[in-house]
Each structure stands twice: as C-alpha cells, then as structure tokens.
Amino acid sequence: MVSEATNTRQKSVLWDWLTTVDHKKIAILYLIAGTLFFLKAGAMAVMMRVQLIAPEMEFISGQTFNEFITMHGTIMLFLAVTPILFAFMNFVVPLQIGARDVAFPFVNALGFWLFFFGGVLLSLSWFFGGAPDAGWTSYVPLASREFGGIGIDFYVLGLQVSGLGTLVSGINFIVTIINMRAPGMTMMRIPLFCWTTLVTSILIVFAFTPLAAGLALLMLDRIFDGQFFIPGEGGNVVIWQHIFWIFGHPEVYILVLPAFGMISEVIPAFSKKRLFGYTAMVFATLIIGFLGFMVWVHHMFTVGIGPIANSVFAIATMVIGVPTGIKIFNWLFTMWGGKLTFNTAMLFAASFVPTFVLGGVTGVMLAMAPVDHLYHDTYFVVAHFHYIIVGGIVLGIFAALFYWYPKMFGHKLNETLGKIMFWLFYIGFHLTFFVQHILGLIGMPRRVYTYLEEQGMDTMNFISSIGAFIMAAAVVILIINIIYSALKAERITVDDPWDARTLEWATHTPVPEYNFAQTPQVRSLDPLFYEKIHGNGKMKPAEPMDEIHMPNGSFIPFMMSLGLFIVGFGFISFHLDLFISPYIWIAVGGIITFGSMAMRSIKDDHGYHIPKETVEEMEKELS
C-alpha cells in the first residue's frame, strides 16, 4: 500500500473525469448530465404546449405528441430529476457526515456511467424509427409486441441499464450513511438531508428491483415472444400495471424525499434557527417511506379490482397526508420567529411549502376512490403531479442549487438574476398548472394531442401555454446566470459563506479531494453551529494529522457500462434491420462488461496515500 500515486492532479483533464471515483466530481458529472436531459425534456414540454395553445393546432403530429409525452415523462423522472438529486446527494452527504468519500467509490462511478449510457440508449430511439410512444407507464397491451413500436424496446432496455445504475448508487448511499459517519455523528445527529437520502436509497433498493423485473418481463414478451402479457395465451395485462406501480409509486417518494431534505437544510440556514422537530421529521420521513409501498393500487382505482381493495388503498393513501402534514408544520415553525433572509435559495424553499400543500390537497382528493373515476386520466391528474414534481421537487432542487453552489463551484450565483428567475418560474408554474385542474374537471383528457374549439377549453389552454413559456424563460435566465456568475462572480474564499450549520460548511472551499484533513469530532446536531456557539467556530479533530488513504481512479466503470449499452442495443437490434447480427452485439458487449468485472476482481487495487506533508501543505494553502 505505498503511494505510487496515480494522483488525480497528474492526469489529463478528460481522462481524469472519465476515470474519477471522487464523489465531488461524480456529483458534478451527474449535475451536468442531468441538466442536459432536463433541458431536452423541458424543450419537449414547451413544444407540447405550443401544440395545445389553440384548438386543432397542427404544430406537431399526434404520433410525435405521443412520443413527446412519453419521453418527457420518462426523461424527467429517470434521467433528469433522479441524477440531479444524486448530484447533490453525492456532493453533500459524505461532507455532511464527515466522511472522506462514499463507501464504494468505484460503485459510485459505475452508477453514474450506467445511468448515462442507459440515457443515451433511450435517446438513440429517435434515430432508429421513433421514440417510445406508450406513455411513461408503458401499459400493455399498448406496449406489447403487437401494438408497440420499436421505441418501446429502447424504453425497456435503456431504463434497464440506467435503473441498474440507480440501484447500485442507492446501495452505496445506504452503506455510506450507516458505516462512514464521523465519530460522534450518531444517527439522530445526521442532517435531515442525509436521513431523506437514506430513506430514498432504501426505497430505491426495494422499488427499482421490481422495475428491473417488470422491464425484463416486457423485454421477454416483446423480443423473445414470451406470453406474460398476452391474454390469448394465458397472460394477464393487469400484472404489468401492478408491477409498474409497485415501482412507480415509491418512485414519487424517491424523488420527493430528497427535496424535503434539501428544504430542511435551506430553511434552518436562512432562518438562523435549528430545524423545528428534528425527531418528528425523521420519523415522518420513515413513515412516508414505509407507506409509499402500501398505496400503489390508487393508480389503478378504475381497473376494477374491487371495492374492498380500493377502500384499503384509498385509506392508506390518505394516511400519508399525516406525516407530510407534520413536515409542513415543522418547516413553518422553523421559520416562525426566525431571523429570515430571503435570498434566492430561501425564496425557492419558502415557496415550496404552500405550493406543495396544493399538490398534497389534490392528492387527497385523488385518493378518494369513488371520485377518482371522474378525475382519472384527465388534466386534473396532470396538474396534481406537476404540483408535486415541479412545485415540490424542482423548487427544492433550485433551492439546493443556489444554496450549495458556492461549495460546489467556488462562487455564488448572481442574486438579482436569481430573483428574476424565481419570480418568472413561480408565476409561470402556477399559470401553467393551476388552470389545468379546472381543465381536468371540465373533462379534458390527458395525453391527447389536440381538442375542439367551443368546449370552454381555449382560454385556459392558452393561459397554460403562456405559463409554460414563462417557465422556459426562467430556465434560460438560470443558464445565463450560471454562465454570467462563472465569469463575473467573485470567488468565495471563506469556508462558510451562508453562516450555515452543518459539516459541509466546515470544509475548505474548494473542497480538497480528501474532504477533511482530520476527521471531525461531532458533538451535537448541527455540529458547525454548535462549535460556533460553544467552541471556536472550527470543528475539533477526532484524529491526529496523518497520511490519507485515497481510492485510485478507474476506467472500468465506464467500460462495464459501455458493455451493457452494447448488450442493450444488441437486444433491441432483433427488431432492427442491421447488417451486424444481434448476437454479435450481445456477445461483444457481454465480453466487455464481464471482462471488465473479472479484471476488477483479479487486480487488487488498494488505492494510494497522500503523504502527511502534502496534506499539511494543501491545508495551509487553502486556509
């Protein structure tokens, strides 16, 4: 274990980023890739709103519209929001618990590259006969081999590969949070963002595996003529709905819990108060995570499963309102009597609370099984889940972006542009989605590419589309802000620009690759704030200054993911007319993936050590 250092600073930039296992760099990779997918899916949404701005528009065809609704939903959930959340989890969680890295840095890189190649595979569908068009839920028989086009194959295999990445990252976070905490950082002292990351990761482990199973079944049905979902051959189409929603409902909580965590970090920081009811928040998170698996049938009320099952699941769904309500009140009480600073991050965080309540209220309305027959598959549902996803998750992400940006990139985002963006986004969001409630109630069906005039829908659709354009403008301003701030903003030299409370602000800016030169000793919840009050404002070290063990970078995660990408393409190519046989693709990809795994297994990689002198030198330079 000598330091024959493949030190990251000696590599070329590109090679460094392709082989990095540093959680901070992987976080930035996630952030960039997730943002690109976010822009892509957002552009599709704008085009759909152009199509719907007036009755009987012919801006895009019905087929394209179907492909857009499918890709918009699929990309936003799997390839935009999930990776952006993973970006923050990756960057912040190890810092918040006082660790040098995640438990499995190699697996962390693998998770990123699997997600990335899975996303690329799904996106390739545009060039091979059209994107998937059966909705993000891909219900059979619409998605079965008889009716579904080639795009569904890309959906099935792309999500399989990227889902695998999400799964291994989830396992990694669980082990990290349980095993890697600094001395004194007990489970009831970890910041709430770590708790929500932990519960989200547990949900990933139990929800993405059913998804993997369901996708495998659909793949077997479509490509190898399985009969799972073919009623004429003894199959059953409702099984797909069950499997999908056993995954799909927890997926909502997988996305929203980290956003809850972000809000729970931002609000105390800018209220200058500790989080109200920390313990209640933790237990509310756990209860939401648990109940999230008990409610999937509420997506299937109209299938006809029976009044008993519908009632049980309706009640279970409404019960989730209780722990969520606890959270809402705790955020309000955190702000109550606090010294509030309304900068952009806090504006997003504070506006999250009422917006999310609106989404929650319509959620309880939808939970009422008898009335759900009225709401089902109308714009009311679309409005509801956009209030949860945009009004909840995206606002949380923007709050987190403005809050953690200085730690990640060494400078703040511009506040003026930030506030303009906030107001545009917030007004645009409500314009877009509030009227959709009413559109749904008067009967406008979702997923239909146009509507007739004189049905009372023209004005509200027009308003909704204008709102969407305003939201798009807000996103453009965010991009301008990022570029402008990168060029003009002054560099942050202090560790703690927000005067915040948790451990990530105790590290230097920029964060050195080893995070903490000496592992900190944690004495309380909100450890940094505790030291500001009771100590000298700096964390006390839990160990003497010593050499630091670091993992080596590796190209194997990239290769493993590339191999699975090729295998996935091979399976799809059974339905493509290519001059290379599918078996060759599968064999080549399989050899790359399993060969890389074997290489990883055979070659022991103990990492390297940063010598004590270098650490001391770097510390002096940074402080």
Added chain:
Amino acid sequence: MANSADLSKGLPANPEKATLDGKNKFLGAWVFLAGETTMFAVFFGTYLGLQSGTAGGPEPSEIFQLPLVFIMTMLLLTSSLTSVMAIYAMKKNQFQKLKRWMWITVALGAVFLGFEIYEFVEYVEHGLGFTTSAFASSFYALVGLHGAHVLFGLLWATLLLVRNRNAGITLTNAPKFYVFSLYWHFIDVVWVFIFSAVYLMGIGG
C-alpha cells in the same frame, strides 16, 4: 486508519469484518440481497398469477417430476452447508480447508445446474417451450433467473478461488469469500421457495 488491522497476533476472529472495507462489503451485500429478494418476489408473484394460464399447453401437474427436483434440492442445500464449512474454516484461518470446501460447493452447484439444464431440455421435448403459454414463460423466467444466479455464483466462486489460490486468508479476500457465501445462501433460500411454490404446489395444489 480503520482500513488496516493489527495482524501481529495473527488473523482476527472475524477477518471479514475487521476492516472498514470489509464492514462496507458486508452491509452492502445484505442490502443488495434485500433488493434481489424483491426482484425474485416479483417473478414469484408473476408465476403464481399466471400458472393457471396454460393456454392448452402442458399443465404443471402433468410435467413436473418430483424425484429429480428432490435430488436438485438436496444438492443445493448441501452446497449451502459446505459453504458454511468453508467460512468456518476461514474464521479459524485454515486456508486449505477453506479452498477444499469452496471447491466442493462449486462442484455441487455445477451438478445442480447440469440437472436444471437437463430438466429444461426434457420439458421442451414434452412440448413446454418458452413461448407455449403464459405459464411456460413465467416458469422459465423464474426458474431460469434462479439458474442464471447459480451460474453467476459458480463463475464468481471459481474466479475467487483461482485468483486467491496461493494468497492465504487475508483481510482483503476474507470479505470476498464471506460475501460469496451470503449470496450462495440466498440462492439456496430462493430455491427452497421455488421448490415449495412452483413444484410442490404445481403437483399437489
């Protein structure tokens, strides 16, 4: 550093959990198996939902042969026991015994897999192809997924054994052997459920 342990008094009692790396692998393996459990649960649920969907093809009670499945069950259960013996030897720092028991585990698993392939070939000859009916598809998917796990386990164990043939028991490879044995027990437990839910219920229920 938590990544190294004091070796002056010989190997610690639980070499698989002596380092932070080992502890991480230990916990990670359990979490991974938790995920695998839900994945198998979905395949089980699909099978149980579709087993009556024979679409005029062979039915479970016509085609399953308990004697063969019984022998397979015994083979796999025994291999689980031998993997326990291997870990037992590992904790006592007896490397040769560890290797011997591991190879026996691999051999038993390989025979099991051979029988499973033979079983599938027989069924196909009796008219139960993968595409025959929903029952057939879900049966092959569930049992085949288990078989794929056995195959992966065999390759994994073989690689471990070949790779560490002269290494002795170290704090690096002890967690690897241990995690493999966890995985192998899991495969075994899944098979117990397959035996009950697929074969016994298929014939009796």
